[in-house]
Amino acid sequence: MTQTTTLSQRNIITMESLTADDIHIILDTADSFKEISTRAIKKVPTLRGRTIINLFFEPSTRTRTSFEIAGKRLSADVINISGAASSTVKGESLVDTVKNLEAMNPDIFVVRHNCSGAPALITQFVNKPVINAGDGIHEHPSQSLLDLLTIREHKGFLKGLKVVIVGDIAHSRVARSNIHAMQTMGMTVKVIAPPTLIPIGIEQLGVDVCHDLAKGIKDADVIMILRIQLERQNQGLLSSLREYSNYFCLTEEHLSNVSDDTLIMHPGPVNRGIEISLDVMEGPRSLILNQVTNGVAIRMALFYLLLGENDANSN
Amino acid sequence: MRILIKGGHLIDPANKKNGQFDLLISKGIIEAVEPEGKIKDIPGVEIIDAKGAIVTPGFCDMHVHFREPGHEYKETIETGSQSAAAGGFTTVAVMPNTFPVNDNRSVTELILSQARETSNINILPIGAITNGLKGETLSDMGELKEAGCIGYSDDGRPVSNSEIMRRALEYSKMFDLPCIQHSEVLELTKGGSMNEGIVSTELGLKGMPTEAEDIMVHRDICLLPKTGGRLHVAHISSGGSVDLVRQAKAKGLAVTCEVAPHHFTLTHDACRGYDTNAKMSPPLRAQSDLEMIKEGMRDGTIDIIATDHAPHDRIDKQVEFSKACFGIVGLETALPLTLKMVDENVISLERAIDMLTFQPNQLFKLDKGTLGIGKAADITLFDEKMEYTIDPSQFRSRSKNSPYKGWKVRGKVLRTLVNGKTVFKCN
Numbered sequence: 166m167t168q169t170t171t172l173s174q175r176n177i178i179t180m181e182s183l184t185a186d187d188i189h190i191i192l193d194t195a196d197s198f199k200e201i202s203t204r205a206i207k208k209v210p211t212l213r214g215r216t217i218i219n220l221f222f223e224p225s226t227r228t229r230t231s232f233e234i235a236g237k238r239l240s241a242d243v244i245n246i247s248g249a250a251s252s253t254v255k256g257e258s259l260v261d262t263v264k265n266l267e268a269m270n271p272d273i274f275v276v277r278h279n280c281s282g283a284p285a286l287i288t289q290f291v292n293k294p295v296i297n298a299g300d301g302i303h304e305h306p307s308q309s310l311l312d313l314l315t316i317r318e319h320k321g322f323l324k325g326l327k328v329v330i331v332g333d334i335a336h337s338r339v340a341r342s343n344i345h346a347m348q349t350m351g352m353t354v355k356v357i358a359p360p361t362l363i364p365i366g367i368e369q370l371g372v373d374v375c376h377d378l379a380k381g382i383k384d385a386d387v388i389m390i391l392r393i394q395l396e397r398q399n400q401g402l403l404s405s406l407r408e409y410s411n412y413f414c415l416t417e418e419h420l421s422n423v424s425d426d427t428l429i430m431h432p433g434p435v436n437r438g439i440e441i442s443l444d445v446m447e448g449p450r451s452l453i454l455n456q457v458t459n460g461v462a463i464r465m466a467l468f469y470l471l472l473g474e475n476d477a478n479s480n
Numbered sequence: 481m482r483i484l485i486k487g488g489h490l491i492d493p494a495n496k497k498n499g500q501f502d503l504l505i506s507k508g509i510i511e512a513v514e515p516e517g518k519i520k521d522i523p524g525v526e527i528i529d530a531k532g533a534i535v536t537p538g539f540c541d542m543h544v545h546f547r548e549p550g551h552e553y554k555e556t557i558e559t560g561s562q563s564a565a566a567g568g569f570t571t572v573a574v575m576p577n578t579f580p581v582n583d584n585r586s587v588t589e590l591i592l593s594q595a596r597e598t599s600n601i602n603i604l605p606i607g608a609i610t611n612g613l614k615g616e617t618l619s620d621m622g623e624l625k626e627a628g629c630i631g632y633s634d635d636g637r638p639v640s641n642s643e644i645m646r647r648a649l650e651y652s653k654m655f656d657l658p659c660i661q662h663s664e665v666l667e668l669t670k671g672g673s674m675n676e677g678i679v680s681t682e683l684g685l686k687g688m689p690t691e692a693e694d695i696m697v698h699r700d701i702c703l704l705p706k707t708g709g710r711l712h713v714a715h716i717s718s719g720g721s722v723d724l725v726r727q728a729k730a731k732g733l734a735v736t737c738e739v740a741p742h743h744f745t746l747t748h749d750a751c752r753g754y755d756t757n758a759k760m761s762p763p764l765r766a767q768s769d770l771e772m773i774k775e776g777m778r779d780g781t782i783d784i785i786a787t788d789h790a791p792h793d794r795i796d797k798q799v800e801f802s803k804a805c806f807g808i809v810g811l812e813t814a815l816p817l818t819l820k821m822v823d824e825n826v827i828s829l830e831r832a833i834d835m836l837t838f839q840p841n842q843l844f845k846l847d848k849g850t851l852g853i854g855k856a857a858d859i860t861l862f863d864e865k866m867e868y869t870i871d872p873s874q875f876r877s878r879s880k881n882s883p884y885k886g887w888k889v890r891g892k893v894l895r896t897l898v899n900g901k902t903v904f905k906c907n
Contacts, residue, residue: 303684
């Protein structure tokens with residue numbers, strides 16, 4: 166490896182707690198791992214004999230698969246446990262579930278949970294590292310890291326870039342992670358959404374708030390679109406998806422007024438034509454699939470940094 | 481058997497006594513209170529040396545949850561009473577959100593019979609305002625009073641329906657007992673687990689806005705004049721509500737309110753790190769609310785300190801924040817937390833004692849909370865200076881859920897007497 170430095174954290178729970186150095190280390194490590202996924206034989210022995218438990222209490226395709234592939238490309242054994250199959254369905258508490266799993270001696274937990282704070286709770290009861298793969302509407306650090314990697318690849322740097330995040334900020338763990346991480350990296354963040362989807366006090370985190378998509382994206386270097394969910398309508402947060410689209414769906418027309426270098430991102434899954442038009446989604450500025458590719462590298466980097474460097478102790 | 485409490489600094493707000501007095505108890509009744517040294521030569525008297533201690537009427541907590549019947553794994557009348565005695569409380573009013581709910585004579589009688597058998601403090605049941613706490617139909621308030629209830633509340637839940645609340649205030653007038661409201665507009669707090677604000681935004685937890693409390697307090701105050709009932713606002717937590725109660729009192733309306741120690745010592749920042757011991761309802765609020773709460777204590781808008789003692793087992797707290805139960809153990813930390821307000825010059829020591837003793841008894845029109853001659857000898861002795869670190873594992877309560885673990889505080893209960901009998905003594 167080019168880096169021999171280690172992270173300040175032994176768990177990856179929030180971007181808020183990672184330093185700029187941590188983030189640089191993770192991104193550089195991920196960079197060096199990208200090549201492995203382009204080989205014909207996509208496997209290195211780095212984490213041979215290590216066991217990764219993917220504990221997903223909430224449905225996920227992209228993130229779970231990405232963590233699984235990342236582990237397997239490093240030769241780790243990856244166990245997937247989904248919420249429906251876990252014993253919490255039978256009434257076992259989260260704490261008991263993870264204590265039981267830990268008794269089988271895995272090396273690391275990857276946790277997705279619909280309750281904010283669940284991974285943080287788990288860290289209090291297990292001695293093994295925990296990676297938060299998305300908790301409620303709190304944080305989603307690996308998504309934020311892959312976003313940063315993708316932006317850095319295309320811009321060459323992060324500091325000073327202007328990012329706008331459009332959509333359901335109130336219910337987005339991606340937005341929360343990115344607001345913290347991007348500010349740590351010296352970027353500025355603006356959020357664009359109807360007032361009902363802007364959480365109380367968000368300005369205190371140092372972000373600008375805007376309710377006008379066309380105006381808000383004018384000088385953006387990066388436009389990140391978030392998924393909007395139909396159920397917000399029943400909560401009185403949206404009038405209709407139709408009206409939401411009228412005001413907040415990113416279209417080619419919007420892009421005609423911004424720089425050609427502006428990057429378009431979306432953490433997925435996409436509601437085609439609701440928050441982003443098909444043209445934009447599949448257009449030349451869209452990095453949506455690059456994000457997914459980089460997700461594997463980021464997760465390989467996280468596994469390596471949290472597990473790989475302890476190799477000497479494992480014998 | 482006579483007992484002489486000697487050499488202490490006696491504070492009895494109801495009788496405006498504050499100084500060095502000795503107190504003589506005979507057969508569980510206060511026989512004499514005289515300046516130090518005046519009571520002499522009583523043969524066979526047991527002497528309690530109170531030198532250096534503050535001697536006050538026994539504390540009254542008008543808002544506790546003792547979980548019996550129904551959730552005895554969290555607390556029982558027996559363990560709750562031990563917790564109360566250790567905290568200096570000689571009288572508690574137990575909320576009706578038991579299982580089954582205390583909305584009829586048989587449950588009230590069960591509580592009182594358990595109290596007789598297992599408790600050595602005064603247990604006063606509060607009956608439900610509505611049957612099953614459902615907010616739909618009025619409970620048999622007369623029967624509840626006859627069985628021993630001293631007030632009405634659906635605590636834990638608000639009486640949401642304005643018509644039902646209006647009628648409750650009207651109907652309860654006939655029995656001259658207060659309606660105690662847990663003020664919360666449920667539509668505004670649905671799914672919420674902490675105060676709405678910057679902290680809930682950062683933690684990604686659904687918030688419960690202060691408006692949910694303010695609107696309900698305002699509504700109830702609006703209902704009050706025509707009904708002639710008595711409204712007591714439970715565990716006031718928002719600055720806006722304090723303002724509303726202040727205005728209503730200025731108009732001469734029959735409204736009172738209580739504050740819990742956690743609402744004048746903690747803010748929503750305590751929820752950071754997803755500490756479920758900081759999860760309560762109403763939630764810990766912002767610093768600006770806390771300041772307005774203190775102002776309400778200072779100017780007398782807030783009448784009473786009540787702990788909302790809400791014991792929960794680890795089963796209910798060692799879980800995801802949004803799934804955790806609301807509430808904390810309150811009885812055993814109330815005194816030192818209240819004394820913090822004395823330290824901060826929010827209230828005088830005498831007013832602090834008043835809010836813990838005479839005021840809550842006044843609300844229920846009980847002949848307690850004073851050290852008057854002929855009254856029951858319910859007395860608390862405490863050392864206002866003794867410093868120590870709060871250790872929930874030492875609580876007498878069956879549950880240990882407290883956000884105050886590790887707090888360095890001062891003020892320790894030395895001895896608690898009920899009807900002249902020592903029910904707690906500090907080792």
